[in-house]
Amino acid sequence: MPSSNQRIQIIRRTYYDSVTLMLVAKELLKTEGVSVxxxxxxxxxxxxxxxxxxxxLGGVDATPNDLIIAVKTDAPEGEREALLEGALEKAKEYLxxxxxxxxxxxxxxxxxxxxxALSILPDxxxxxxxxxxxxxxxxxxxxxxxGLNVMLYSDxxxxxxxxxxxxxxxxxxxLVMGPDCGTIIVRGVALGMANAxxxxxxxxxxxxxxxxxxxxxxxxxxxxxxxxxxxxxxxDVRREVGGIMCLQAxxxxxxxxxxxxxxxxxxxxxxxVEQKILQTVKAGKKPAVLGFIGGEAKGDSDGVFICRELxxxxxxxxxxxxxxxxARARENxxxxxxxxxxxxxxxxxxxxxxxGLYSGGTLCYEGQLIARDILGPIRxxxxxxxxxxxxxxxxxxxxxxxxxxxxxxxxxxxxPMIDVSLRAERIYEEAKDPEVGVILFDVxxxxxxxxxxxxxxxxxxxxxxxxxxxxxxxxASICGVDTDPQNASEQRRILEELGVHVCxxxxxxxxxxxxxxxx
Amino acid sequence: MSVTxxxxxxxxxxxxxxxxxxxxxxxxxxEAVSMDWKPSAAGGDLLARLKKLxxxxx
Amino acid sequence: xxxxxxxxxxxxxxxxxxQPLLVGxxxxxxxxxxMKDRMLLHAGPPLTWExxxxxxxGGVMAACMYEGWADTPEEAEKLAAGGAITFDPCHHHxxxxxxxxxxxxxxxxxxxxxxxxxxxxxxxxxxxxxxxLRMGAFAPEVIERxxxxxxxxxxxxxxxxxxxxxxxxxxxxxNIVAQALHMGDELHNRNKAGTSLFxxxxxxxxVETCKNAAELAEVIRFIDKNDHFFLNLAMAAAKASTEAxxxxxxxxxxxxxxRNGTEFGIKVSGLGDDWFxxxxxxxxxxxxxxxxxxDTNRDIGDSAIMETYGxxxxxxAAAPAIVQFIGGTPKDAANYTLEMYEITGGExxxxxxxALNFRGTPTGIDILKVAETGVTPVLDTGAAHREPGKGxxxxxxxxMPAEAFLKAAGAFADRYxxx
Numbered sequence: 001m002p003s004s005n006q007r008i009q010i011i012r013r014t015y016y017d018s019v020t021l022m023l024v025a026k027e028l029l030k031t032e033g034v035s036v037x038x039x040x041x042x043x044x045x046x047x048x049x050x051x052x053x054x055x056x057l058g059g060v061d062a063t064p065n066d067l068i069i070a071v072k073t074d075a076p077e078g079e080r081e082a083l084l085e086g087a088l089e090k091a092k093e094y095l096x097x098x099x100x101x102x103x104x105x106x107x108x109x110x111x112x113x114x115x116x117a118l119s120i121l122p123d124x125x126x127x128x129x130x131x132x133x134x135x136x137x138x139x140x141x142x143x144x145x146x147g148l149n150v151m152l153y154s155d156x157x158x159x160x161x162x163x164x165x166x167x168x169x170x171x172x173x174x175l176v177m178g179p180d181c182g183t184i185i186v187r188g189v190a191l192g193m194a195n196a197x198x199x200x201x202x203x204x205x206x207x208x209x210x211x212x213x214x215x216x217x218x219x220x221x222x223x224x225x226x227x228x229x230x231x232x233x234x235x236d237v238r239r240e241v242g243g244i245m246c247l248q249a250x251x252x253x254x255x256x257x258x259x260x261x262x263x264x265x266x267x268x269x270x271x272x273v274e275q276k277i278l279q280t281v282k283a284g285k286k287p288a289v290l291g292f293i294g295g296e297a298k299g300d301s302d303g304v305f306i307c308r309e310l311x312x313x314x315x316x317x318x319x320x321x322x323x324x325x326x327a328r329a330r331e332n333x334x335x336x337x338x339x340x341x342x343x344x345x346x347x348x349x350x351x352x353x354x355x356g357l358y359s360g361g362t363l364c365y366e367g368q369l370i371a372r373d374i375l376g377p378i379r380x381x382x383x384x385x386x387x388x389x390x391x392x393x394x395x396x397x398x399x400x401x402x403x404x405x406x407x408x409x410x411x412x413x414x415x416p417m418i419d420v421s422l423r424a425e426r427i428y429e430e431a432k433d434p435e436v437g438v439i440l441f442d443v444x445x446x447x448x449x450x451x452x453x454x455x456x457x458x459x460x461x462x463x464x465x466x467x468x469x470x471x472x473x474x475x476a477s478i479c480g481v482d483t484d485p486q487n488a489s490e491q492r493r494i495l496e497e498l499g500v501h502v503c504x505x506x507x508x509x510x511x512x513x514x515x516x517x518x519x
Numbered sequence: 520m521s522v523t524x525x526x527x528x529x530x531x532x533x534x535x536x537x538x539x540x541x542x543x544x545x546x547x548x549x550e551a552v553s554m555d556w557k558p559s560a561a562g563g564d565l566l567a568r569l570k571k572l573x574x575x576x577x
Numbered sequence: 578x579x580x581x582x583x584x585x586x587x588x589x590x591x592x593x594x595x596q597p598l599l600v601g602x603x604x605x606x607x608x609x610x611x612m613k614d615r616m617l618l619h620a621g622p623p624l625t626w627e628x629x630x631x632x633x634x635g636g637v638m639a640a641c642m643y644e645g646w647a648d649t650p651e652e653a654e655k656l657a658a659g660g661a662i663t664f665d666p667c668h669h670h671x672x673x674x675x676x677x678x679x680x681x682x683x684x685x686x687x688x689x690x691x692x693x694x695x696x697x698x699x700x701x702x703x704x705x706x707x708x709x710l711r712m713g714a715f716a717p718e719v720i721e722r723x724x725x726x727x728x729x730x731x732x733x734x735x736x737x738x739x740x741x742x743x744x745x746x747x748x749x750x751x752n753i754v755a756q757a758l759h760m761g762d763e764l765h766n767r768n769k770a771g772t773s774l775f776x777x778x779x780x781x782x783x784v785e786t787c788k789n790a791a792e793l794a795e796v797i798r799f800i801d802k803n804d805h806f807f808l809n810l811a812m813a814a815a816k817a818s819t820e821a822x823x824x825x826x827x828x829x830x831x832x833x834x835x836r837n838g839t840e841f842g843i844k845v846s847g848l849g850d851d852w853f854x855x856x857x858x859x860x861x862x863x864x865x866x867x868x869x870x871x872d873t874n875r876d877i878g879d880s881a882i883m884e885t886y887g888x889x890x891x892x893x894a895a896a897p898a899i900v901q902f903i904g905g906t907p908k909d910a911a912n913y914t915l916e917m918y919e920i921t922g923g924e925x926x927x928x929x930x931x932a933l934n935f936r937g938t939p940t941g942i943d944i945l946k947v948a949e950t951g952v953t954p955v956l957d958t959g960a961a962h963r964e965p966g967k968g969x970x971x972x973x974x975x976x977m978p979a980e981a982f983l984k985a986a987g988a989f990a991d992r993y994x995x996x
Contacts (some may be wrong), residue, residue, distance in 0.1 A: 015558050042575075065558075109915040110555035113950040116919035121552040130536030135558055139535055148533065149525050153540075187529035192540060228526055234574045252522040320562045395574045406523075423535045447543035560951030560979045561986060568990040569945055572581065 005074070006083035008060055010042070016095065021067075022414050024094040029335055031090065033075035039091060042066045043130070045411035055126075064134070074407050092211045114142055127405050128191055129178075130154055136179065137161035143174070144169050152178025152233065153192050155407055159240050159425040162233070166244045175252075176245055178233040182209030182415070185216065185229035193417055193448035196483040200225020201321045203259040205249040207232050207266025210360025210405075210444060211293065212312055213479050214506055215265060218314030221504070223319045227258055234361070237269030237277070247280060254284035261320045262288040263313060267365060268295035278304070287320040289313050293362060294369040294384070300327065310366055311505040312493070337511055344515035347501055350473050352437030354378075354517055355430045356401030356510075359416035360479065363442045364403040367510040374514035375399055381406055394449045396430060401440075418480040424460030431464030431472055438473045439464065442506060443495070445480025452486060454494035463496045472514050474500040477509035578737055581945070581991050584827030585922045590712055591825070592886075593926050595818035596692040598747040599810065602735040602946045606682035607671050609699045613682070616663040620678025620879045621837025622852045626657050633873050634802030635713030635965030636664070636677030642715065642724045644681050650715055650966070668833055668844075672699040673816045673879040675808060676711035676961055677838070685725070685731035687738075687810060689750060691817040694873055700813035702734075704728055705803040712961045712968040715876075733796045737782035748778045750814035753807070755927050758938070763896035764811050765880060765889030766972055771807035778801050781937070796816040812879065815886030822941075829989055831942040834885045834954065834977060838877035838961070843981050845944055848988055854978035862960045862973030872970050874963040879928060881977070887925045887940030887960045890955040890974065891917045895930045895938075899957070907932070907992065913955050914939065915972075920946040920954065932963050948986035953977045 028037035036053050040046040051057055054069050062068045071087040073080050085339040088438030111117040118124060127143035129136055140150045144165065152165075157179035169176045177184055183206070184191040188199030195213055197220035204226060206212035212229050219226055230249040237243045246264070253259045262284065265278060274297065281288045282302050289305045290297070291313030297306050305326050307313040312330055319329035325373025354371055358364035361382065368378045377385070379400045381393040393402055393409075404416035404423055417424055423441065431435050443453050450456055461474060476495055480488040492502050501510035533550040534541040541553035559566050581704060605612050616638055619633055629637070636655070641653035641662070656662065657965045667674045674680055708714040732996070739746055753774045760770035776797065787793040800806045823832040835842055842854040857875040864870070883889035893899075894914035897907040911932060917939040918924070924937030925928035942954055954977045962970050 028549060109912045111919060112555050112557070112916060113919045113946070114533070114535075114554070115946075116916075116950075117552050117554050119918060121531060121533065121550060123528075124531045124533045124550075124552070125521070125528060126530045127533045128540055130534075130540060131556055141554070143533070143535075147521060149521060153536065175522050175525070186525060189530050189547050190543065191530060191532070250524065252526060255523070256526055432677045447538055447546070448537075494557055557951055559949055561948040561954075561983055564949065565987055565990065568994060569948060569986060572578075572945070572990055572994055577965065 005080055006055055006069045006070065006072045007088055008055065008057070008068060009088055010060065010062045011069065013065050014067045015041070015065070016067060020095070020418065024091060026088055027094055028071065028091055033073050033079065033085055035074040036072040037072075037087065037091070038068070038070045040068055042068050043411060049413065067436045076350050077461045095213045105512070114146060117147060125149060125190050126151060126186070128153065131468055133157045133179070133433050137165060140165050140176065141168065144172060144174055146176070147172065149175045150177065151184050151191055151231070152176060152181055154178070155180040155410060159235055161312040162235060163241055166236075166241060169206055170244050170248060175230065175249060177231045181231035182234045182417075183212045183229065184231050185226055186228060187226070190447045193444070193446055194229070195220070195446040195479075195481055196227040196485070197481055199227050201260035202226050202263060202317050203228040203253045203256070203261070204265060205230050205232065205246055205253065206264075207237050207246065207269070208293070208362035210442075211265045211291070211362035212478065213444060213446060214310040214361070214363060215263065215291065215314045215317070217479050217481055217506060218311050219318055221457065222314065224318040224320035228253065232266075234267065237266060237273045239270040239273070243269060243273035243276060249277060250284070252281050254280070254286055259286065260285050262318050263291060263317045264288070264295065265291045265310070265313060267362070268292040268297075273484060289317045289320065289326070293366050307508050309370070310362070311507040337508065340508060340512045341515050342514055344518070347473055347516055349438035349518070350436045350471070350516050352517065353396075354438045354440060354442040354513055355396050355436050356513070357426050357430070358401060358442050359423065360442050360444050360506075361403050361405045361421070362479075363479070363506045364401050366506055368401050369505060370510040371399065371401070371514040373510070376519055379406070396433070402426070417453070419479045420450050420453045422454035424457045427457065427460040428463040428467065431468040436468070436469075436472055438475060438513045438516050440475045440509060442509070443476055443478045443480070443491060445478065445484040445491060449483060449486070454491040458494060458498055461500065465499060474498075475503065475509050475516070476500050477503045477506045479506065578995070579827035580739045581827055581829055581981070581993075582944050584825050584847060585830050585941065585943065586937065587644060587955070588822040588825040588828040588830045588832075591694065592822040593819050594693050594735065595751070595821050597689045597698070597750050597814035597817040598692055599687060600690045600742055600747055601688040602685055602731060602738055603688060605680050605684045605686050605699070608686055608688060608768035609672055609680065611665075611670050612680075613663065615661060616665060616682065618665055618672055618678065618680035619669060619837060620667060620674050620676065620877060621835040622840050622842030622854050624664060624837050624839060626664070628839050630874050630877065631964045631967075632678075632713030632877055632961035633838050634678045635715050635967075636679035637722070638965060639710040639715035639719050640679045640681040643720050644683055653715075655691060664911070664963055666835070666837075667879055668835060670699065671697060671816065671820065673882050674701060674711070675703070675769065675812065675880045676878040676959060677713055678879050679710060683727065687813055688811070689813040689817050691821055694821040696820055696888045697972075698813045698817035700809045700816070702730060703803060703806045703809045705799070706805065706969070708968045712959070713965050714968040715966050717748050729792055729801060730796055733783060733787050733792060734779070736786035737779050740782045740786050748885070750776065750810050750963055751818075751927065753778065754811055754814065758888065758892055758895045758928050758932055761896055761898050762890040763889055763899070765808070765883040766959070767804070767821060767896050767899050768807045768811065771803045771811060772800065772804055773976050775807045775810065778805045789797045792848070808880065811888075812882050815882040819882060827993060829943050829945045831944060834881035834942070835879045836876040836881060838874050841876060841978055841981055843985060845942070845985050845989065848985060848992065853981045853985040853988065855978050855984070858975050858978050860958065860960045860973060862918065862971040862975065864956075864971035865969070868970040872962050872967070876975055877957065877961055878958065881957060884956050885942060886953050887921070887928055887938045890957045891921070891940070892928065892930060892938045893948055893955075895959065897932070916952055919950055920952050944982045944985045944989060947979065947982040951979065953979050953982065
């Protein structure tokens, strides 16, 4: 009987966060002869991911509380046994002392309980929660019980739980930012995935993580800083949740003398929620910009500007902060966008379909809106209209844009802004499709993000270029600034050397990508 | 209101989960403590009962 | 519904306000309540000869020969297996015993009194290191030493202690514990300072009462050579204090943690007389040369009363000299103590740790916090050979298993949720 080329071991009732597991898997892959390595909790989603990684999971009975270590080898038969055994041993060693983490020995004490943490930092005012979704809701409740505001980075938190948490928090006058809230700025300090920009007169309430990042960055490019950027999580402004936290945050910022210009961001809220927000903001007597991406609301009034796109929102807010005319700033911006046609011409028109591969959810949404106006219907795993939903998120059809930050990709995995490998592979996959003319993607920088995403994507782009030659144009936007840990200019240089056309904003990149295919 | 306190004082953070977020806060010189969080030893049922017990007691 | 915080506050206050003093000595059969002929007390929760581990069996065999119930180890084993001996936990008699914790009727014991609540506790004299009964050894030298302790050590100490009591200058054991913590002891695996302080306290009385200079010198040398002599006294002080905290309705604080080499068991202040038990941990300790992990017996001894009292493993931050036991740095030792704050009801008002800015030691283990956090008590302990007669194999850090705490938490919810 030939020896198996895989080995799977289950460690019962143990828990590691997905970051540690990813790091260990990455370390294992450096071992010669190990072709695939996976460490994951036994969730249904992870079974699927492992199955697609080529593992035979017959007889594996791990529960979500069990850790599965799985390794595969491409070594010749005689060497397999020892190699796989060695890899499993190594995995366990790494788990005991995770690579990349500071050795525990002599390190600062890390409290095991919330009470323990509060005994070390008694005047804590915010909990940043990024544990697995099934635990996150309860942890958040405990934090609210202790009087802490909560940033809930975790996703996969059920909506009922979200409502329960937010109601409890609202009663205590606390904020719950999230679930699925990736970005927050408080007094200029970035939490989660956020950019290193200076503070300033604008404050933002955002239902959207990358929406907040994009506006933060666009404001910085216009020399305007952000004091607070409060995330609410995408579902907050939907009917089920009713905008509890959005309204709470808006009220807090309106009451804050340090806030000169208020901005509210996100996909369009449920109509009744939108009305409430609009009324509250108008009553607040502060210059304000509402950026409901792709929203139906139109018409600026009473010092409140209504915008449909992210850069537009930032441009208007920046103008207001500088005491300039918001409407004129918007006109100038859209005039500027028209000049992208010239750039498309210079790059050279392509035929075929547009394929967008996004790590930022709001950026993907905005990209679809813009491209649809130019190219017609766009398919997506997070489509503008239900009918446009991709049957399989892993297989594009016609014009498609895929959001890799969706729950389906992040269960038991790192967010695509941290782990760029899935998108790098997909870029190559798309390039092999002869009907593709443009590949569009975002590169999101800042704290909490991959420390060199351009380099991580480079291998995929190189392979794609050699597969497709000149048939495909590559267009990207970089959401970041030079003060970010990754340095935006440096990232841009890497991409441009690979022949990628880099734009100043997602709105520009999406326009340019669509215009290249126009006509 | 506690939100106001947060906005005036700036973040003083209990980090529960991804260690990188804690490191980033330290880089920005924000006050923070990072928990070594693990799911409770008690199963879901016992934990729920203990919570009930705590609520009743306070 | 019951106010747990208030109940725990009461239990903790009883524990902290206890004032255990050394008030006398006596033979176990004349002194220890409920002690009977042909009865042997042992460490940990109840056991039978069938379930007894190697070190307990070895200790029982040694005690049978010491009492003259048997002449050889084989005879002793037969006697014990035949049901002629009654086994009972030390804790059922207000007593504690390190490792095997065997107390036989003729053994002399110290008597401590908690002046605050009036309760008493009992403990044998520590035999020293190497081949000793408490580690399960039963060689002739072990029995000989026990006889010497009964014939020489006991009368000399007893006379000195009597005089100290007469003068109203009883040895204040708690005070010695507090001072020893500032001198590098954590009072479980290191008792060097405590032993020295005890000798200083008792020596004048011994000199005044002992007329035989040679015997006095023997006694002082014996105590001086045994760094752990004070451990037993400290354990009795801990027992007198934690027992005072027992029986507070609604309190989730642990008043007993003990291991018998097979099982680990706890009692909880607000849960009456029930033991909550599970299999004892297998200590992964620093081994003496020539021993392997396979030689190690499961965790054993009533000495876990020290951690129940808020010292021992809970005060590791006070004892940088023994960090080699935990294979780390003084910061690692401090981290163990910091972790224990997360499962305790409060901080000690008398036992403080210089390295933590004189913060009080974590005191009063709360079963609810253990269940909620998954953090279990850490002990630094000795480890015995799993076979009778072989003695100690090493020392180091061991975690108490969570299961007993979870069982207790379940019972606590049953009792106080009123469902």
